[in-house]
Amino acid sequence: MNNKSNFFMLRAIELSINSVKNNGGPFGCVIVKDNKIIAEGFNEVTKTNDPTAHAEIVTIRKACKNTNNFNLSGTEMYTSCEPCPMCLSAIYWSHIDNIYFGNTRKDAASIGFDDNYIYEELKKDLFKRTIPMKQINQNEAKKAFEMAGLAPKDINMVSLYDCYTITVLISLEDAGFVGKGEAGAFVESTDITYKGSLPINTHGGQLSYGQPQVGGGMSHVTESVRQMQGLAGDRQVKNLDYCFVNG
DSSP states (O other): HHHHHHHHHHHHHHHHHHHHHHOOOOOOEEEEEEEEEEEEEEHHHHTTOOTTTOOOHHHHHHHHHHTTTTTOEEEEEEEEHHHHHHHHHHHTTTTTEEEEEEHHHHHHHTOOOOOOHHHHHHHHHHHGGGOOOOOOOOHHHHHHHHHOOOGGGGOOOOEEESSHHHHHHHHHHTTTSSSSTTTHHHHHOOOSSSSSSBBBBOOOOOHHHHHHHGHHHHHHHHHHHHHHHTTGGGGSSSSSEEEEEOO
């Protein structure tokens, strides 16, 4: 790590220390582009009574506002601690190029900030998580998708949570890619590899990729982002415009 990187990390750490001094959480973050800080922030959960106001989220919001763009490609993040699952998702969605962190999540857990249970939740079947989930009003919910102008036929790739094999078939049917009861025949007759007409789980899914840590539902998000950015290497899907993801 060069002197510039040290400077940015030390600034993130300074923000975390100042946050503690002001009765906030011990987390700080900066986002850098072209060797200049474009946004910085610290944990504001208690200050704003907003459970999502983690240092990384706060800083991403500021960076997007300062650049007038939701896409932060070409930037790097320096954060005083390894991002939690929520912040990691936001980092992927905002297309930040690199992450540098100081403390690990184990360090955070040792002082009472333990997000490991969220990683454990992500491994579970969608309907077996601690917070009950039940799908309702699917037909009504599809109206917004229809208004957005996207239909299953417009999707070039699918990445589906696959804690069980049948979960993929159910998701294909529920999302409207095939009719009810037709998913089995569909996957048998369709090329679903990265070269096929509807690539599904190009990273191999959880049976291949594994469930530990972010290898659960989060792996579908990261794989989809890699594919959309053209960074999937030998398994890159060509002519990819839209990807459907659940996790």
